[in-house]
Amino acid sequence: MARHHINHKDIARFACDKVNLPKDKADEYRAQARRLREKLESYVGEHPDFTLKKMLLSGSLAKGTALRSLNDIDVGCYISGADAPNDVAALLNYLTERLRKAFPNFSPDQITPQTYSVTVSFRGSGLDVDVVPILYDGDPNWYGNLVSQDDGSFLKTSIPLHLDFTKARKQAQEKHFSQVVRLSKFWVRNVKRERDDFRFKSFMVEMILSHLCDQGLDFSDYPEALQHFFTYIARTNLREQIIFDDYYPATTVGTFSDPIQIIDPVNAENNVGKLYTTSNSAAMVEAALDAGDAIDSALAAPTKTETVYYWQKIFGPAFQA
Ligand SMILES: Nc1ncnc2c1ncn2[C@@H]1O[C@H](COP(=O)(O)OP(=O)(O)OP(=O)(O)O)[C@@H](O)[C@H]1O
Ligand SMILES: [Mg+2]
Numbered sequence: 001m002a003r004h005h006i007n008h009k010d011i012a013r014f015a016c017d018k019v020n021l022p023k024d025k026a027d028e029y030r031a032q033a034r035r036l037r038e039k040l041e042s043y044v045g046e047h048p049d050f051t052l053k054k055m056l057l058s059g060s061l062a063k064g065t066a067l068r069s070l071n072d073i074d075v076g077c078y079i080s081g082a083d084a085p086n087d088v089a090a091l092l093n094y095l096t097e098r099l100r101k102a103f104p105n106f107s108p109d110q111i112t113p114q115t116y117s118v119t120v121s122f123r124g125s126g127l128d129v130d131v132v133p134i135l136y137d138g139d140p141n142w143y144g145n146l147v148s149q150d151d152g153s154f155l156k157t158s159i160p161l162h163l164d165f166t167k168a169r170k171q172a173q174e175k176h177f178s179q180v181v182r183l184s185k186f187w188v189r190n191v192k193r194e195r196d197d198f199r200f201k202s203f204m205v206e207m208i209l210s211h212l213c214d215q216g217l218d219f220s221d222y223p224e225a226l227q228h229f230f231t232y233i234a235r236t237n238l239r240e241q242i243i244f245d246d247y248y249p250a251t252t253v254g255t256f257s258d259p260i261q262i263i264d265p266v267n268a269e270n271n272v273g274k275l276y277t278t279s280n281s282a283a284m285v286e287a288a289l290d291a292g293d294a295i296d297s298a299l300a301a302p303t304k305t306e307t308v309y310y311w312q313k314i315f316g317p318a319f320q321a
Contacts, residue, residue: 005307011222021066043102051081078136161266176219190316233288
């Protein structure tokens, strides 16, 4: 591969400058989530029967895969008790009311229900914290019914096990696994800018890359790792079932009829791709084909200007040599 104009190092620098959430910001937001969690812990300490049991940082900030464009802090909140409502709208009102009780220093208008979560807003600095309810009945691995942020359905899953799952891939390809996740998410963001209806959930990006990681792909060269990601999508048409056997034997995975089947690594019955139609999937494949072609062209381009032009097809105008 010809690389005079843009090489791995250039992509790594672009990631640092434009893609990644800077470390001081990540630390600040994690500390913000921690303070909220500790506030709840101390309230629970004084009121042991309180039905909110624990708050846990989840999502990209917890996994170290957040983009610079991060706009809220994802926190899961474990709710126990037979009296917690099962209807999502009622559950969100219930969670709002409980959070207002546990955080009396916040005025009620700082704690407000959204469609599938409750937002806690801080005055002045910091990001909003998005609290996602998880119905919980004491499972030691913190399995619970998480309210899906996509459609409000209940998903049985375990956030701490997801974090462990990702940690194992991060250890297998130190630094590079998370970096390739972030670069791929940045590509998704760029495709979304151009196509309103394009969908490609971050968790799916991460699962596809985890699958490639488990197959032994070396992530240390970013143009190459990205090219493998795009080629995988194009080659399989996203019709290959992705399964991980970290937490259950592969044989226990049931039969699904959805076009995209990426099975939750911690629950063999949960297909992470279940909301994706054949047309969603076709758009993902097409975008990956375009991106793969753009990388080939970038690596073969004779001039720097042309090379940059092709990388911009992948990452958008933010990419500058
Ligand atoms: N369909 C799902 N099934 C099970 N767990 C899910 C599902 N979707 C999301 N999750 C959980 O929610 C977390 C956040 O998922 P999401 O797709 O928002 O990614 P993210 O890493 O937070 O990325 P982003 O930076 O785009 O917010 C995942 O790490 C996972 O624990
Ligand atoms: Mg998130």
